[in-house]
Amino acid sequence: MTKLSVNVNKIATLRNSRGGNVPNLLKVAGDIQDFGGQGITIHPRPDERHIRYQDAYDLKPIVHTEYNIEGNPIPKFVDLVLAVKPTQVTLVPDAIDAITSNAGWDTKKNESFLYEVISEFKRNDIRTSIFVDPVIDMIEGAVKTGADRIELYTEEFALEYGKGNKEAITPYAQCAQLAIDLGLGVNAGHDLSLDNIQFFKENIPGLLEVSIGHALISESIYLGLENVIQMYLHRLK
Template identity: 65%
Template structure:
């Protein structure tokens, strides 16, 4: 079964636009779990433009499914993760000022950095995942860092899906086979939605988890949060 982790950054963005606590990030996280999501993902950034660092501390107290904290592994992120000890830390290469994640790690150029950080996180009992593009040599490089999992950055798949889905998925299938052969777990995320999710799940062997935020929250505006989460779960576990 492929797990669904709901990224709630957009809920925090909406709250922050008016101040106060509406919508309530903690309540939405608990509702996502109640509606069937198997994880909650957050990506705090230094300017706290969506998820705030205090949100992460507060969420730790109430989240009962897998808590996944994404971020660029600077000192503040690493201190937060060490304090919270989530189920999973997902390391992304984008700088803090980036609007959203936009590429995977160059695991060859950053092997030393990643190896050191991952060793420390694993020492604390935190599962690690690193963002990678669907490039076989980058997957091979990821294995050398000691990470538990990789997370495929799926923007290229999502962009190419409508035009030629077989072509769009092809590099991910090749990279996934390499990951499986090296004993790496596979996660995926970015621009996944109700149109393209099932085909990805069908074709990526050993897909353990997807992290979805923007599209899922947009769908929830029309379909309702509970119904939307059920629809995403149906696409993932249709067998």
């Protein structure tokens, strides 16, 4: 079964909008796991507009499943990850002012940089994953960085699938198979939802984990958090 890691950034966004502690991020993370979620993902950004750096520390004793911290490996982020020691770190090349992640790494252009950062994380027994577009060259480049896994950036698939274009899955399936052949694990994330997750999972070989936040939290407003998590788990079997 593909693991479901729930990104709780949107819970932090809602909390921060009023300046208090409602909703309580730590309680929600605990509830998600109690409801069957198999991981918690956070993506702190330098301006701390949703997840704060302190949240990363506060969540550590709460997360008893898999703990995934995503972000651009600027020095402050690297220091945070090394201090918290999550299960996994996912490196994402997002600009400081980006609303959300919008591209994968150029693994060939950034090979030496990624190799250096990943080596440091691996020396500290932290599993590493890098965010990549579904491009064969980028998968081949990912191997040379020393990463344990790739995370396929799925926005384009989600957009095309929503238009009825199921052929959009093809480059993702091809890249996933190549990653497996090269010894990399395969994760995926960005704009996956209840509408497209089952089709995606059924067509991607060896899919280990999906990280879902915006859609899952939005769907939960209508359907309830516990119910939505169970719906995802059913589709991921």
